[in-house]
Amino acid sequence: MNLPEIRELQVFLALARTGSFSSAAKQLGVTQPAISAQIAKLEQEIGFSLFYRSPEGTMITDQGKALIPLVEEIEREHSNLLRRASYWKRSRTKSVKIWLDGSRIAQHARSCSTGVESWHDLLPGENWIDALKNFEVDIVVCGSFLKSADVSGIGKSIVYSQSGATVTWNPAFYGLKNDRFSFPDALDFPTILPSQTLAYGFREFISDWCQTAYRLNIEDVIECESESDAIDICKLGLGVMMFPGDTDTDFYKGQTPLNSAKTFEFVLPSAFVFAIRHRAEEQNPLVMKTVAALHEALLPLAPSSS
Amino acid sequence: MNQDPKNPSSIKPSFHELEMMEAADFRHLNAFQCVYEEKSYTNAGHALHTIRKAIRRMIDHLEEAFECQLFKDEELGKLSPSPFAERLFNDLRFLTATQRCFSEHIRNVRQNGRVLQVGSSSAVFRTRAFRYLFRKLQLMRQIKISYTSVEPDDAGRFLVSGYCDLYIGCWSGNTKRYISEEVAETTFALYVPTDRAADYSDGHLPENGYIVSLDGVEIDPAKLPRLCKGWESLPEEKWLLWLDRPDQCPDDVVIFAPEASINLSHWAAVGPVGFSNIRQTLRATFLRQHPYEFLPALTQKIRLNLNN
Numbered sequence: 097m098n099l100p101e102i103r104e105l106q107v108f109l110a111l112a113r114t115g116s117f118s119s120a121a122k123q124l125g126v127t128q129p130a131i132s133a134q135i136a137k138l139e140q141e142i143g144f145s146l147f148y149r150s151p152e153g154t155m156i157t158d159q160g161k162a163l164i165p166l167v168e169e170i171e172r173e174h175s176n177l178l179r180r181a182s183y184w185k186r187s188r189t190k191s192v193k194i195w196l197d198g199s200r201i202a203q204h205a206r207s208c209s210t211g212v213e214s215w216h217d218l219l220p221g222e223n224w225i226d227a228l229k230n231f232e233v234d235i236v237v238c239g240s241f242l243k244s245a246d247v248s249g250i251g252k253s254i255v256y257s258q259s260g261a262t263v264t265w266n267p268a269f270y271g272l273k274n275d276r277f278s279f280p281d282a283l284d285f286p287t288i289l290p291s292q293t294l295a296y297g298f299r300e301f302i303s304d305w306c307q308t309a310y311r312l313n314i315e316d317v318i319e320c321e322s323e324s325d326a327i328d329i330c331k332l333g334l335g336v337m338m339f340p341g342d343t344d345t346d347f348y349k350g351q352t353p354l355n356s357a358k359t360f361e362f363v364l365p366s367a368f369v370f371a372i373r374h375r376a377e378e379q380n381p382l383v384m385k386t387v388a389a390l391h392e393a394l395l396p397l398a399p400s401s402s
Numbered sequence: 403m404n405q406d407p408k409n410p411s412s413i414k415p416s417f418h419e420l421e422m423m424e425a426a427d428f429r430h431l432n433a434f435q436c437v438y439e440e441k442s443y444t445n446a447g448h449a450l451h452t453i454r455k456a457i458r459r460m461i462d463h464l465e466e467a468f469e470c471q472l473f474k475d476e477e478l479g480k481l482s483p484s485p486f487a488e489r490l491f492n493d494l495r496f497l498t499a500t501q502r503c504f505s506e507h508i509r510n511v512r513q514n515g516r517v518l519q520v521g522s523s524s525a526v527f528r529t530r531a532f533r534y535l536f537r538k539l540q541l542m543r544q545i546k547i548s549y550t551s552v553e554p555d556d557a558g559r560f561l562v563s564g565y566c567d568l569y570i571g572c573w574s575g576n577t578k579r580y581i582s583e584e585v586a587e588t589t590f591a592l593y594v595p596t597d598r599a600a601d602y603s604d605g606h607l608p609e610n611g612y613i614v615s616l617d618g619v620e621i622d623p624a625k626l627p628r629l630c631k632g633w634e635s636l637p638e639e640k641w642l643l644w645l646d647r648p649d650q651c652p653d654d655v656v657i658f659a660p661e662a663s664i665n666l667s668h669w670a671a672v673g674p675v676g677f678s679n680i681r682q683t684l685r686a687t688f689l690r691q692h693p694y695e696f697l698p699a700l701t702q703k704i705r706l707n708l709n710n
């Protein structure tokens with residue numbers, strides 16, 4: 097039996113996921129008759145029907161459904177292979193792919209270009225750990241909280257770290273005092289916390305602490321995927337923000353002044369880490385050289401408190 | 403760099419990777435693997451049943467996409483792989499393994515029996531001829547048979563959409579889109595409700611008669627014995643209802659219908675023996691372009707089996 101080509105498998109997956117010929121065509125950037133032709137060819141090669149056309153739309157058959165995980169696996173391996181090949185190509189053509197998060201320090205790295213780098217911005221929620229491991233990217237410059245980025249296979253060159261956690265609030269809505277700040281007071285209000293992916297274990301830590309130290313539960317929680325989201329919500333007075341490390345409130349000030357108080361400094365010594373991340377077993381010496389150069393360039397910009 | 407919203411664990415490839423993807427088809431990678439193993443374009447061509455030039459073209463294509471030389475011509479006409487080629491060959495093992503799983507799965511499905519959806523109208527379903535045919539299909543190892551009720555008006559639509567793989571009945575498609583083979587014949591009989599059968603034991607027939615034909619194919623009443631008040635056409639649904647509820651059948655009526663598996667306490671066959679000569683042909687119809695390559699052979703087999 098002739099194995100179907102990658103194109104046909106991609107068409108199959110697109111159709112299986114979208115459930116309609118026209119959406120699959122739009123997704124892949126081809127015409128709808130082309131999709132029909134590919135599917136018909138695939139069905140002939142495999143020897144059984146994958147889809148049946150009903151008035152409600154295209155439905156996948158049971159035999160087709162059983163194929164989905166196998167085809168996804170093939171597509172994944174094919175992508176992996178191409179990513180590795182891209183990586184080897186980058187090694188040969190002396191270029192380094194770098195992702196930056198939205199922080200000012202990371203963005204400053206662009207101005208320290210030595211000509212080998214190709215810069216991209218990290219989108220929120222993007223899994224850069226997998227991207228690094230898969231050879232999608234060579235260097236990621238970003239911050240991480242607690243243990244979220246401590247994965248085997250990823251190395252880091254720390255630019256700076258911050259201890260403790262910061263409680264931030266809009267004084268127009270909440271009457272908390274920053275000079276005589278008392279943590280339990282903040283618990284009366286809705287709490288803005290980082291999500292599990294943003295600050296691994298932070299919410300658990302706060303909940304446990306409140307339970308054991310104050311016998312209080314944090315009930316009303318707003319979870320955020322990024323610090324900027326949290327700041328926006330905090331500005332609207334929807335709650336009191338609790339984030340590990342320092343909150344760069346000066347930067348986010350705009351027209352709405354926020355108050356903040358630092359706490360847990362001894363309990364969370366390096367809660368927030370801003371570092372240059374790379375593969376732990378990196379074979380390309382140019383990447384490591386670039387890591388060192390970036391480290392040198394960004395260290396002077398680190399905030400003085402660490 | 404974007405995540406595919408429908409598949410968050412994937413990251414959409416960059417432009418360069420897309421170019422590579424267009425070049426690195428499975429057949430190119432397969433050719434590469436073959437050349438690596440055979441250490442020669444010509445031998446790889448032999449192994450893949452193609453010419454040296456085609457192999458060379460595919461390798462050139464890959465070299466262009468990866469922007470790297472893959473093989474070097476050493477002495478004695480043997481090729482030596484570049485370091486890039488070594489790494490590529492090594493990493494291809496994973497892809498090859500997943501492809502093998504896929505092939506095996508397909509092979510298993512084909513060997514263990516693919517599901518064959520057989521469709522027919524309810525009236526055909528009740529005929530003795532269909533029951534016999536269905537039982538024969540159930541015994542065949544290459545298929546897993548499943549039944550779905552399909553009225554003749556919907557048969558074309560169901561076959562085209564894929565709901566039904568094989569339609570059994572008197573409908574035959576009548577266009578080049580379908581292939582239709584005769585596979586069986588139904589015999590007919592004259593039926594009266596059992597509780598009135600005694601009235602006709604002397605051989606005379608009731609005054610009225612109904613004809614039930616399959617899939618709307620008309621039977622000429624001239625071929626049937628003359629009745630006082632003549633013959634009328636009976637819709638299939640009514641016949642199916644009366645089969646289980648003979649009390650609903652009016653008095654002094656005989657039904658000329660395909661021989662069905664009937665409940666003898668409800669219906670009895672009567673009348674002169676000669677009428678078993680009238681038959682309707684049952685055909686098996688399927689789409690010409692159906693992915694099941696065994697359908698033509700299957701219908702032949704059914705026809706041969708049933709005629710033995």
